[in-house]
Amino acid sequence: MKHARTTFVMTAALLGSLTTLAPAPEADAQAFCALRDPTRQVYDLFPEATSYRSIVRSVDDNSRNLTAQELPFTLHFNELGRHTLYVALRGDIPLGVVHVRSEAGRWGLVEIAWALSLDLDVVAFRFQRCRDSGHKTIESSAIASAFKGLDFQSLRAMLNEDGDELSAAAQPLMAEQPTDVHQLMTTTLRSALKTVVVTKLVWSSDLAQLRLIEAGLTAFPSAANVELIHDPYASHGLNAVLHGQVGTSSGIDRSNVVALLVRDEHGSVLGMKCQTPWSAGGARANVWWTLDATDRTLTAVTADTDAAEAFGALRGHHIADFERCSTAVELAGKEFMVMANACLDAVIQQAASVEP
Amino acid sequence: MTASPTTIKTKPLSAWRARATCLALATALGLMAHADAQPPTTLQTTPLSIGQLGETQAENPADERETDATSIHQTNLAPSGSNLRLTLDLATRFTWDDTRDEAANTSFVGVDLLHVFSGSSGDRATLTVQGFFTHADASSVVPQPREEAGEWFLEYRILNLNINLLDQSRLNLRLGHFELPFGLEQNINTNGTLRQFSHVANLGFKTDWGASLNGILHGVDYEVGLTRGSGNEWLNRERPWIVSGRLGVKPKAGLSVGVAGFSGEVLDINTTVRRERLGLDVEQELGPLTLLGEVSLGHDEDREVFNTLAEVNWRTRHEDLLVYLQHRFFDIDTPNQDDPATGFAFGARWIASTHWALSAAVEQDTDQPAGSARGRRWMMQARYRF
Incomplete structure (x- = not known):
């Protein structure tokens, strides 16, 4: 008993001292073996895709600060770390990208898989995790199809200046919808905007290369x-x-x-x-x-x-x-x-x- | 002023300019012909390939500004520009059995690594490594499956390579050390946490060495594995083996259902046990609550076995706090007694920061087979990842 307590105290002291030595802004509290690639979503969002290519990059403090310059809200510290952009491929031809981001919802984290074109326009989206039943309404064809083709400016116009409520531009989509759906729609738009901004900031060089590959490979049969x-x-x-x-x-x-x-x-x-x-x-x-x-x-x-x-x-x-x-x-x-x-x-x- | 297409199309060049252009073109064609006589131009090109993506450091404003001491590239152990995630994982776990008044400490120091190998046609394989130097006190409070109890030893929780064989993730081949595809663990990873499901109590162990086929076919997640049957270590004695598999579907958002099977000669202390199970697991999200259940029945040799686990958990909207309550039931039919082992587990996990996860749990036996004492174990764990 005494030995166990001594070991416990020593290990705790070791852990405590390491926290002062490692001021890393990123860490994944979740073990990597728990990571599940959005395989189902990639092929659902890009039905023509035959495979996908992962590109892992760091979303860090600087990304967070730059996001704050483009949006009235920014990334939560828990959103920092190594993240993956999934490039949907048909053969060798890139069709678009899928990126998953989390937003705090009413009952827990809302994970949305966003399919974006190589120019970062919205292609489609799927709720990967959402405990709010309102997601069925938002995923319905009428609302989901309204997202298709939207670029950053169009998405931004659907939120108010502070980015915490829907703007008049989004109201036609929300007619006769209950308040909780309005809240989830706001969450969805915030997720879309953060996804576009973070993807642009962190994977810009990859996107530039992907656009060239796509242009070249589709030029000749x-x-x-x-x-x-x-x-x-x-x-x-x-x-x-x-x-x-x-x-x-x-x-x-x-x-x-x-x-x-x-x-x-x-x-x-x-x-x-x-x-x-x-x-x-x-x-x-x-x-x-x-x-x-x-x-x-x-x-x-x-x-x-x-x-x-x-x-x-x-x-x-x-x-x-x-x-x-x-x-x-x-x-x-x-x-x-x-x-x-x-x-x-x-x-x-x-x-x-x-x-x- | 912006010119319209018509304006552009019909905008005439002046007569002198047209003549000059024709003259220039003629001259140019002549020059081009002469160009053949000049030394050949060496055209510098760079191949562009899907396979090369991510290999270079991102050229974006975010990276250009990484000059301070908190730069991610100075602190993240994974090299920049690789599809690698690498984290050091330190944890210490304190267990106290208050019915026996015994305590023990277990410490873990290891690496958690995930690397995606990619080529021009997409991702080809994923390597997952969780190797930990572990120290467990020589105490009866914590399991003592190894001779190294009281010493530091290396153990692999996970060590496998999952290779993509067919497009659209329809078929992958996993080789190495992995979790047996059975029950709730397939969707919810509990490695290194106080919260556990019933793999160990029901099947004998959670992970094994071998190979599996896995993927998604027609919306069904599947994994079928053939493994050694010896658990954490590859052991050759007694010739054990296990075939296990699970099919999982998500018929609607928030609901997950799986059916699983398990059959094998499982290595026990001195011999093997013929073990068979059929299982069903369900997960249903209800607002901030999640209901989880797994039930299995089968045989250990000729003795019938019935096992259940039910859990309800609650989480905050940022999911930094998780609180759970489990009921566990395990009944094995033996000639001399028919008391099942039942108990509750109540625990919480708090992600205190991006590095720290603190957990606490208490496990209370409510019933035990004859001859076994009911116990109550208190556990605390501090985990630090960087």
């Missing part, structure tokens, strides 16, 4: 590998060529062009997928170009603004079709084609130089 070209304007003489052809600027922001080289499973180059910020005459757009390596034609051109139609009309164009440019959009097309063809030529030359 047999795409299997995507490579990021570090400096697509590095080809010998390219800048001089462009200067001669399009002058000082075609409207493309060359310092922010993202160029991807897409190959099939055998390593053969299928083509290029590029994103070019563009502006001209007061118009702005992020333009995605897809160039087929075989016949060097544009197989797709999309833009995210009202210039989409003008850029879309360039589909099917070859470099020779830009000989006479009559619009600013065509001039941008010419620059892209010159640059992309130079990259493809360089890749072909490189491949030829290493062949025996």
